[in-house]
Amino acid sequence: METTAASRFPDRPQFSGFMKPCRVEGNVEHLEVLGEIPKNIDGTFYRVMPDPQLPPYIQDDPWFNGDGNISAFKIKDGKYRNKFTDAVEFKVRSTANTNVVFFNGQLLALKEDSPPYALDPTTLETKGLHTFGGLLSSLTFTAHPKFDPKTGEMICFGYEAKGDGTPDICYYNVTPAGEFSQTLWLVAPVVAMIHDFAVTDNWVLFPLIPQLCDIDRLKQGGEHWQWSADTPFYVGLLPRRGAIPSDVKWFQYKNSFPGHTANAYEDDEGQVVFDVGLSEKNVFFWWPDSQGNAPAPSSIHSQLTRFIINPRSNNLELDYPEVLHSGNSEFYRIDDRFATRKYRHCFFNSMIPELGTDFPKIAPKLGGGYPLYNSLTHYDIMTGNSDVYCPGTTHMVQEPVFIPRKGSTEEADGYILVLVNNYDTMNSELHLLDTKSFERPQAVILLPLRLRQGLHGNWVDADDLRSSGEWPERVVTGTDD
Known part of the structure; x- marks a missing residue:
């Protein structure tokens, strides 16, 4: 039976209200700023959101399955401009909609089921799939690569690395020059899904989410x-360096997310300290269990949790963790x-x-499918x-990014930049916070448009862009094109 594309988006929460697809491309300049942007901030905030270009074939398609839409917010000399564009082409299955990072002169849009997409950091035009000159041997690539601030390495992996339903993990280190210094198959x-991971000086940690893939279920049309x-x-x-496959230890804790x-x-004792958000529910x-059971979204409670792992232990049962923030x-x-x-x-x-969020007022405008957070916390x-x-009271926040204060080496001395959903105006805003006076904004940048709920993004300092040769000086000014 031939399948035809739908001509309109489904009447579902994930396609309505603030989550109505944006499907827009363009430049916005000289935006209205309430407050003052410090002149020592110079760089670009890149972020990505799932934004379907076409109605989905699946009526109840999850919100994060949309095509990757990249935004670049450039700040220099207390001025601001925005450039955004659809990031991907319809040539491979990836929608590159989960994260965007800058490495070795390349802006990489990421989704963990495929290789990265490379984009031009200035124009955001799509260059194509990026396999590091053919060195990427995995079919997949993490949406959360880690960067060692001392060595400049990118530490990364792919799961289901040999294809859907395979238990294989491909782990690799990439030098600052883009060369693979290590590739290891596990x-x-x-x-299971491995959305994020963690890295120390000497160890790598792969947390497996108990969301499982069964290839037979998949072949029969299941999720x-x-x-x-x-x-x-x-x-x-x-071990982060020089490991062989048998070196990996699979520690375990009770069923949790x-x-x-x-x-x-x-x-100081050589134990690994691992801080992660942890929930007892799915x-x-x-994606419910085999009986269709799933928790109500309002009942899900994730907490910043600390595990202490002894790499030398042969007891693979993890001790009960410490809740750092309840x-x-x-x-x-x-x-x-x-x-x-x-x-x-x-x-x-x-x-x-x-x-005191005004839920009765904003509820009809929220749209659905995404987590709601009404505030930012700075935790010591x-x-x-x-x-x-x-x-x-009519706002929700998306993921924040940290911007170091120029000239300061003190931890967390700088600024937080966050995209905010304003359900009263139905537009987006950028809020800039000084970490020394966190409870009031340094500046609020008003956007004349709505950007759907995103997933992840990163701040790239202008010096890093300039050193890569990817950001012409004429664009750095932030006031002309």
Whole structure:
């Protein structure tokens, strides 16, 4: 039977309200700024959102299956401009809609089921699939590569690396020049989703989400992923350098959902400290278990949680972890200069009902399918203190990024930049916070458009773009094109 494309988007929450597809490409300049953007901020905030160009074949398609739409927000001399464009072409299955990073002169749009897409960092035009000159041997590539701030290496992997339903993991290190210094193939204990991972000076950690793929189910037309309440939370621990496949240890904890990683490092005793968002329920509720059971979205509570793992232990049962922050949180970000090492400060999205969000007013405009966070939290791990920023009673926040203050080497001294959904105006805003006075915005940049809920993004300093030769000086001015 021939399948024809739908002519309109389904009447579903994930395609309505603030989640109505944007499908727009263009430039916006000289935006209205409330407050003042510090002149020492010079760079670009790249972010990606799933934004379907065409109605889906599946009526209840999850919100994050949309085509990748990249935005670039450029700031220099206290001025601001935005450039955004659809990022991918209809030639391979990837929608490159999960994350965007800058490495070795390439802007890479990522989705974990395929190789990266390379884009021009200035124009955002799609160059095509990027396989690092043919060195990428895996069919897949993580949406969350890690970057060692001391060596400049990119540490990455692919799961289902030999194709759908395969338990194979391909782990690799990439030098700052784009050369593969190590490639290692592993076999996971189950065919599970590995959305994020963690890296220390000497170890790599692979947290397996108990969302499992069964190739027979897939061949019969079933969903790729299915929640398994009987599967433990596995964490694979692998030496970062010079390992062989048998070196990996698969530690396990009770059935639970590992979300995004905050950071990992080694303590003075050589134990691995692993900080991750953890929920006792299936966060990806749109993929229920085999009986169709899934938690109500409002009942899901993810907490910043710390595991201590002894790499020398032959006991593969993980000790009960420490809850670092008991609030409902996700999308953890740190000062990336402290990645892989001991750190003190963490920034993340929070849902704090006591802040007085006007749900009766905004509920008809929310759209659906995505997590709701009404505030940002700056958490000091050493003291346990939290500072909270709430943008307003008709606002929700997306993932933040950290911008170091020019000339400062102090951890977390800088700014937080976050895209905010304003359900009153039905437009997006960029809020800039000084980490020294976190509870009030330094500046609010008003966008004359609505950008759907995104997944991830990163700040790229202008010096890094200039050194790559990818950002002409005429564009750096931020006031002309």
